Amino acid sequence: MIPGFIGRVPVYDRALNLFAYELRPCSLPSQDEARLETFLAQIWQTLRLERLTGGKAGLIQLPVSLLRQLPNRPWSSTKLILYLPQEALSCLASQDLNHLAKQHYLIAIGSQSYDSALAQDLECAKIWALPADSAPAIESHVHDLHARGIQLLARNIETRHQYDAACAAGFDYFQGRYFERPRLIHGTHLPANRLALLKLIARLYDPDATIEEIEAIIGQDMTLSYKLLRLINAAFYGLPKKVDSLRRAVVFLGLNRIKHWAAVILVNAIDYRPRELLITALVRALTCEAIAHQLGHSDVEPCYIAGLFSLLDAIMDAPMEEILRHINLLDEINQALLYGSGPLGPVLQTALSLEYGLCHKLPLTGLDLESLLKAYLDAVDQAEAVRHQLQMQAT
CATH class of the missing domain: 1.10.3210.10 (Hypothetical protein af1432)
Structure with missing residues (x-):
């Protein structure tokens, strides 16, 4: 029995082509981390990652306790992007992250704002995921980040203004419900x-x-x-x-x-x-x-x-x-x-x-x-x- 569900939400590149799916595992009750771990362990054993993503990469946030088990799991490291919220980093040693990077996992750091000192320490992180409204604050850092091979993901975009600002700032990837709404390019009347x-x-x-x-x-x-x-x-x-x-x-x-x-x-x-x-x-x-x-x-x-x-x-x-x-x-x-x-x-x-x-x-x-x-x-x-x-x- 698999006690939960795992959905998928598209992540787009600058051309609005599909870059990856953000995988959204959930179990009931959702706040029970032990149940979520059991669910994910069963998912790993019974599902191919490609079945969920159609061959695209999958971005997923995992409980810290499961990160150290990843090298022993069957999902391909080259197709898995590990999303690590900034608050989870305190529970992980730098050698843990470096080990994951050496196993070819792509690491994405999620934070409310860009932390240049933290970025210097986490050379293994290749994607920074930031809220949609953070674009103005990070725009001056984008050139340096790109020069170091770090890409930017704008998450939870809700409005055209947020999307335009993220594009102008130089973000590389985009996710949010904005893309599921009409942009009204043609006005209210259909061509x-x-x-x-x-x-x-x-x-x-x-x-x-x-x-x-x-x-x-x-x-x-x-x-x-x-x-x-x-x-x-x-x-x-x-x-x-x-x-x-x-x-x-x-x-x-x-x-x-x-x-x-x-x-x-x-x-x-x-x-x-x-x-x-x-x-x-x-x-x-x-x-x-x-x-x-x-x-x-x-x-x-x-x-x-x-x-x-x-x-x-x-x-x-x-x-x-x-x-x-x-x-x-x-x-x-x-x-x-x-x-x-x-x-x-x-x-x-x-x-x-x-x-x-x-x-x-x-x-x-x-x-x-x-x-x-x-x-x-x-x-x-x-x-x-x-x-x-x-x-x-x-x-």
């Missing part, structure tokens, strides 16, 4: 090309649309039809035979799932940054679906849709209200997306809390975290297969 795409999605999700009409909508665009079939075959490698037609896809997967995959391809055609948003949304959709199954919902599709569209405002760079005005979704989905309320709101908010490792703040209680973790890992697997296929289609 014509994005409005046309939303209208196509609206036709897909018309509750009165028949299989024949959905086939006609997808089939009228041969590129969409071709990409959809390739994506289905890549994401659902366990199908009894290769899917070579939309009708066969509907037979194997159902009409609703075909709509969802068509929407993924349509949304991916938008020029948006960061590209990770669609992958995050897909993992959320599958997680919401798993939560709904565990709760015994007779119809899990609305929960899936709420997760899939939870980042559509950030992708479209438009307010969610404006987007939903053009899509005919169930009112309960709209409530979840707009306000986190209604019957589906707690499901979506629970998925978000799990993603950020906030097991002590789950809106829904009494959930089987072990089963949800398995479903979450399956969701990550499927999302990574989709990522690979979408990247192939773009080349």
Whole structure:
């Protein structure tokens, strides 16, 4: 039994490409460090790091008691970034840190402000993680830090101002909920090309649309039809035979799932940054679906849709209200997306809390975290297969 959950939060580079995932382990109760240690020990023994990160690096904060055990653990040191809060350094001798560095672990120091004296002492630290609002205070040190091979991570970015300031100061990596919100580059009104795409999605999700009409909508665009079939075959490698037609896809997967995959391809055609948003949304959709199954919902599709569209405002760079005005979704989905309320709101908010490792703040209680973790890992697997296929289609 694995008594907890481990979510992942993207960390971006200056081009807003995915640099790493910050891994967020949590157990219940969250303040019980012994339970967290047990959880992490079981995670190490049962999961490959690549399963959580899709081959990217994983940044993780570990209890000090576990750091000395790392060389004996199976996770690859070249893919693990150790996040050490400044207050934890007093419990570690410099030789401990040097030993970890010699094992090729990348060490990130987390502090509220930059400490130049501490930076001189910790030559093994190659990343300094600072709060989003610390950019003005550190700007004068950035050139020297970069010359010494030290990079800067701005954490918990919430606003455009914080992001712009961190960029201007010379930060290298960025993490925060700011990237999950619309930047409103286009104002409150959608450009014509994005409005046309939303209208196509609206036709897909018309509750009165028949299989024949959905086939006609997808089939009228041969590129969409071709990409959809390739994506289905890549994401659902366990199908009894290769899917070579939309009708066969509907037979194997159902009409609703075909709509969802068509929407993924349509949304991916938008020029948006960061590209990770669609992958995050897909993992959320599958997680919401798993939560709904565990709760015994007779119809899990609305929960899936709420997760899939939870980042559509950030992708479209438009307010969610404006987007939903053009899509005919169930009112309960709209409530979840707009306000986190209604019957589906707690499901979506629970998925978000799990993603950020906030097991002590789950809106829904009494959930089987072990089963949800398995479903979450399956969701990550499927999302990574989709990522690979979408990247192939773009080349």
